[in-house]
Amino acid sequence: MINLESLYQELILDHYKNPLNKGLSKNPIASVHHVNPSCGDEVDLNLELDGEMKLGVTWDGIGCSISQASTSVLSDLVKGKSSSEALGIIEAFSEVMSSKGSISGDPELLGDAVAFAGVSKYPARIKCALLGWMALKDAMLQAKLID
């Protein structure tokens, strides 16, 4: 059964209260600003790349618990990953989000992000969960790390 407890899992609210990698870094290779025009939620996201072509993400934003926690989880998940690995993670997460609750997600690949699987049963909240993820994809496109 879908209920409020299954949507707002402890892990999500923990990330909302204590977000990871929040606060924008100084020298990004790409910097994007994404807004959810239906509710006004915002995420600024800076993308960094180290000498071994591994990613780093810092961000700032205002919004609901789902959008902010999801961006926090994302920033932790892709840290130290290659851009192709990050793209694979984004695609797997997008697939969970569009599954209407039928796909729970691979914890090996998605880590804490599987906690958001319940969001896919609430169509109005999917954009919240994807806000930071679409921002990262956009930043990787701008940095020409993917095409």
Add this chain to the structure above:
Amino acid sequence: MALDVAKIKRDFPLLSRTVRHELPLVYLDSGATSQKPLAVIDAESDFYRNHNSAVHRGAHLIAEEATDIYEGARAKIAHFIGADDVDEVIFTKSATESLNLLAYSFGQSESSSAISLKLGDSIVVSELEHHANLIPWQELAKRTGASLRWFPSTEDGRLDLSGLEQIIDVSTKVVAITHQSNVTGAISPVSKILERARNVGAITVLDACQSVPHFPTDVKTLGVDFIAFSGHKMVGPTGIGLLWGRKELFERLSPFLFGGSMVTSVSMTEATYATAPRRFEAGVPNMAGAAGLSAAVDYLESIGMESIHNHELALTEYALTQLQAISGLTLIGPKNSVDRGAVFSFTLDGIHPHDVGQALDDRGIAVRTGHHCAWPLMKKFGITGTTRATFYLYNSLEDVDRLVEGIHHTQDFFGARGIS
């Protein structure tokens, strides 16, 4: 006389359904769209079953019936808003289209017309406007070189008229103001604004989307030039909007959409145009929508607009007391019931509106969250959005209690998890 809300609720099929966890629905989103009584649903269905034909065209009985229904709806709307002349009522697809029609046509008029705009002229709106009564005027200002001015909002979400004489001056050609804010519920002091506008010869437009459905509105008493409102917020169907305007002004306005039905003659190189209302109703119109709207007016009149207004006033007084007693709740809007509709926007400390809406939905309470198409007003208040509960004739005092209980539950749910 007090409304028999239980009886009214039974007229609206959707209001008897259950929502999440089999809970009965508490519908508090009529500011976005109202629910429809069976009479409206039946009227729209009856049009398709028995009278469907293109109005003003066919040489047959069914076309005559369709025309009677469509023009009958126009007459009914005219009477409902106190308009003397039926031809002053234009059917559009929405209030948004009605306002766009005006903003477009004001920009198209001959330079000899008093309605045309140019560099140095000004258009006046307010900070409380819905995007639909803001952006068309922004665009008109850009097209013509006119400047856009606005009345600011006060701290409690009312129009601040302290700068009335400066904001509306001899340069002002158009004043377009909301009749009642869809965010704060404040009813605008229109008589003062319209008087000033008339003194400088400006055209006046009222966005009446949140007023016509909720209290008696008479265009003659208002003394306004144009009003725009929508069918779906007054228990009518979606897809039909209204524009009322003074006939002599309509005659000086260029048509907005061109095509069939709106002409007097056509050659291969040019056309001449009919007078209002046909002038502004190109194409086959929303006839079933008009049939439904006609039934909506009958329904509202059977209850009585004065009774609906009084009922909402009682709801407003009760809700204001109950909501303001909640610790951690900030009401965005007037704190008393004077010149105020049953629209309650609020924020809860530490809990984002979207999360509030989700938690209320889990209790069967339907509200709206976000910026309510009034983004500039949100920025004014330094917030990204609010939770908004809007009440109508089918809402009861118990619905206020359910909302209050839902808010407490929301605070408990997130509070127990360390949020707020």
